[in-house]
Amino acid sequence: MALPRGVGETRQCPHCKATILASAVVCPGCNGHLRFGPATGAVAGVLQPATVTAFKIEGSFDNPVAGAPREYTVVVTIRNQRGELVDKKIIGVGLLDAGDQRSITLTVDMAAPPPRNKLPPRR
Numbered sequence: 001m002a003l004p005r006g007v008g009e010t011r012q013c014p015h016c017k018a019t020i021l022a023s024a025v026v027c028p029g030c031n032g033h034l035r036f037g038p039a040t041g042a043v044a045g046v047l048q049p050a051t052v053t054a055f056k057i058e059g060s061f062d063n064p065v066a067g068a069p070r071e072y073t074v075v076v077t078i079r080n081q082r083g084e085l086v087d088k089k090i091i092g093v094g095l096l097d098a099g100d101q102r103s104i105t106l107t108v109d110m111a112a113p114p115p116r117n118k119l120p121p122r123r
Ligand SMILES: [Zn+2]
Pocket: 013, 014, 015, 016, 017, 018, 027, 028, 029, 030, 031, 032
């Protein structure tokens, strides 16, 4: 099925530079407001498309070696229904000393795309 032009398109958040959906009113990464006014029908996040969390996992890890620091890399991989790579990103890196812990929350939020006339103009 062919999607209307603009649906699923991405752009860069002007605040945090993350790649986000062109239809986003608020950046999900930094919560920066992206579009305002009557052109979108949204004012400071008051009117946004209904969003559901389609997937969420939480977990934590710690340094398994007592007395020795360990570096870590957090990688997220997205594959389609055929197992083909769609995207792969390093989300974060760091160092854990003994007793340090990090927790990770991964969410996938979904919403219907806005009508085409609500999408921002292409640049
Ligand atoms: Zn942002």
